[in-house]
Every structure is written in C-alpha cells, then in structure tokens.
Amino acid sequence: MGSNLQSRVRLRPVDLAREHGLSTQAIRNYEEAGILPAARRTPHGYRTYTSLHAGALRAFLALLPGHGHRAAASIMRAVNQRTDEEAFRLLDESHAQLLDDRRTLQAVERALGDLEPTTAPEPGAGPESAAVTGSDGTFIGPLAGKLGVLPATLRKWEAAGLVRPRRDPRTGYRVYDDADVRDARLAHQLRRGGYLLEQIAPLIAQVRAAGGLEPLEAALRDWHGRLSARGRAMLTGAAELEAYLRERG
Structure with a gap:
C-alpha cells in the first residue's frame, strides 16, 4: 500500500x-x-x-x-x-x-389500524369491576374483560407508564377515561406483536403528545420518509x- x-x-x-x-x-x-x-x-x-x-x-x-x-x-x-x-x-x-425499524413501524400501523372505536364495557362482578355511567370512565374489571387480560396486567401496564388512570375520590378505585382506554388498547395490540413494555412506553407517549391517533398520521408519514x-x-x-x-x- x-x-x-x-x-x-x-x-x-x-x-x-x-x-x-x-x-x-x-x-x-x-x-x-x-x-x-x-x-x-x-x-x-x-x-x-x-x-x-x-x-x-x-x-x-x-x-x-x-x-x-x-x-x-x-x-x-x-x-x-x-x-x-x-x-x-x-x-x-x-x-x-433498518429492517427492524421498518417492522416496528408496520407493527405500530397495524396496531393503530386494529383499534376499534371505544364502546362502553358491560358491567362486571365486584365493586371495582362495575361500569361507570355517563362520561366518568371505566373501572379496571370491565376494561380488563374487554381486552381479554387480567386486571393485574393493567396494573403492570400502569406501573410501566402505559396507562394513567385516575382514582375515584370516594372509593379509591382506578377510573380509565377514553384516552386511557385508547392507550390500553394500543398497548394490548403491541404486546400481542411481541413488543416489550419499555419499547411500547415511548410510542404511547407519542400518542399522548399528539393528542390522539389521528394526528399521528403525519408522524407516521414522516417516519416512512426517514426510513426511505x-x-x-x-x-x-x-x-x-x-x-x-x-x-x-
């Protein structure tokens, strides 16, 4: 040389x-x-x-x-x-x-696409499993039943920051509003896709920062553009x- x-x-x-x-x-x-x-x-x-x-x-x-x-x-x-x-x-x-990043993006898009409009859950058994009337929110039991997970799973997601239910001031029970239900459904879809809680947390944070799912369309287009x-x-x-x-x- x-x-x-x-x-x-x-x-x-x-x-x-x-x-x-x-x-x-x-x-x-x-x-x-x-x-x-x-x-x-x-x-x-x-x-x-x-x-x-x-x-x-x-x-x-x-x-x-x-x-x-x-x-x-x-x-x-x-x-x-x-x-x-x-x-x-x-x-x-x-x-x-790069391929893994593409697959992550596809998983997020599939998860968002699989989300259905939130419907009021049916009442479940037990005091914290009772459905709340009006627009107050949903208790842990009905939400867990709707997702097909255990209430303990929702508590674990809460500890990881994926959902942030408020507490009922009278009973101390967890109350999930529409945004919490959305976050729980998105977390559920991503968990089914094999993603770890620490991988899901930043995605949920982005949904919150965007104010919902629709504003994420621009972010997803930008993500596609950056990968290309x-x-x-x-x-x-x-x-x-x-x-x-x-x-x-």
Whole structure:
C-alpha cells in the first residue's frame, strides 16, 4: 500500500477539507481516528494525502447519513485495517437495524389500524369491576374483560407508564377515561406483536403528545420518509465505499 500512496498525486489537508466544507482539524481528527489511512509526512513533518485519502473521506461522509457516525467510523477503520469481513458485518448490522425499524413501524400501523372505536364495557362482578355511567370512565374489571387480560396486567401496564388512570375520590378505585382506554388498547395490540413494555412506553407517549391517533398520521408519514431516506443513503454510501475499495486494491 505504501508504494501506491507514493505514486498518487499529493494533497494537502486543506485540499481535502475544502471539497466538503470541513476544517483541516477535522481531516486530522479523521486520520487519527482511523477513518482515513495514515498520511505520509514531509521532511518538515507536514501531512501529505493522496486521492486514496480523498476516496476514503468521500466514502465515510457518504456512509454517515445511512449508518450514523459510530457505525460509519467503524466500517472505515475495518476497511483501512484490511479486515473487510468485519466491515461487511457492520454493514449487515446497519441494514438489519433498518429492517427492524421498518417492522416496528408496520407493527405500530397495524396496531393503530386494529383499534376499534371505544364502546362502553358491560358491567362486571365486584365493586371495582362495575361500569361507570355517563362520561366518568371505566373501572379496571370491565376494561380488563374487554381486552381479554387480567386486571393485574393493567396494573403492570400502569406501573410501566402505559396507562394513567385516575382514582375515584370516594372509593379509591382506578377510573380509565377514553384516552386511557385508547392507550390500553394500543398497548394490548403491541404486546400481542411481541413488543416489550419499555419499547411500547415511548410510542404511547407519542400518542399522548399528539393528542390522539389521528394526528399521528403525519408522524407516521414522516417516519416512512426517514426510513426511505436512510435506505437511499445506504445505497449511496455503498457505492462510494465500493469505489474506495477498488482504489485501495
């Protein structure tokens, strides 16, 4: 590799930096991090780069949008250390993460689509299982029966922050309003999809912040757009990385 470096045109740090609007310090940092191959030094100690370094920089910057800084840096270090199999493994991990994110989005959309309009539950047995009349809300027993879960499950979801029922001031019983019922139904759908409580909690929080399910449509469209952008960015990164690998030899 050393003889190849010598045969290529010499570039200064500023030459690499200007092309991408970076600082010369950033170029030095990338070299020290192993993202760029080690530079040769002049007799006076100045760094000299080549077209190979320029290709490495282009590959790294192209990998960033799709894989993130940590993964992109690790990929470039592996390539520069000539452990290509490790670089390919890291690429596979990023693609697997993107696929998992797509599946998560699909599960959320299915869960939202499966939610039916809330209907008043039928009265159940026991004082805390009695249905509340009017718009006051629903007690734990009827809601658990409607979902097909145990009341203990709803208590567990409450402890995890998935539902936030108020307490009846006279009896101390849990009372679930329409938003609580919505959150419980969404949590139930996601649990059936195999998601953990800690994975569901941020999604429920997003539903609350949006004020309901309908405003989430824009968020879901944005989510789709971001996943598509990552997929395209991965293609661009792969093309630049392949060009760098060819030049590296």
